[in-house]
Amino acid sequence: MKTFLLSLLVLAALCGTAMAREVNVNGLWRGSLYGSDLQARVEQDGHNVKAEVVVHAMTGETNVYHVVGAIFNGHMYVVHGSGHVFEGDAKGDAIRGVLTTKGGSKLELEATRVPLKPGGKSPAAAGSSASGPATKASRRPG
Known part of the structure; x- marks a missing residue:
């Protein structure tokens, strides 16, 4: 019984250490794909991640x-309802990985974190035009 309890304590300590070191991906990220500008506003709650990606x-x-x-130990796995899947790694101010489209195409992606403006606000939240001009827009459900 002592061995079992000791094992549980060690496991709990290891899990706590891993969670304390979890990469924080909250914020605004930018990248590109075949000449298109990508922006992702990412929200992280523990290991759960959700994002609005604007292309x-x-x-x-x-x-x-x-x-x-x-996200677990910096390794992210996110999906879109249509079947697109992104899997990659977050390190520092970069996220690198592969987007597998619903059709099976694999595309390498890299995004970098947009620095916060003074006062701790992201450029979009602070009122600047982080998304740039959009002359023609079509919104896909997602």
């Missing part, structure tokens, strides 16, 4: 995707 295409079209997923 500004070179054609002027804007598409919005809502994704949900999880």
Whole structure:
């Protein structure tokens, strides 16, 4: 019985240490895909992650995707309701990984964190035009 309790205590300590070191991905992230500008406003609650991803295409079209997923030790896995899946790693101010589309195409993606403005607000929250001009918009359900 002592061995069992000791094992539980060690496991709890290890889990607590891993959670304390979890990468924080809250905030605004930017990247690009085939010339299109990507922005993701990410919210993290423990291991749960959700994001609104806005894609500004070179054609002027804007598409919005809502994704949900999880992060464990910096490794992220998020999905969109249509079947797109992103899996990658967050380290410091970069997220790198692979987007697998619902059709099976694999696309390498990299995003960097947008620095906070003075006062702790992201550029979009502070009122600047973080999304840039969108002349023509179509919103996909997500």
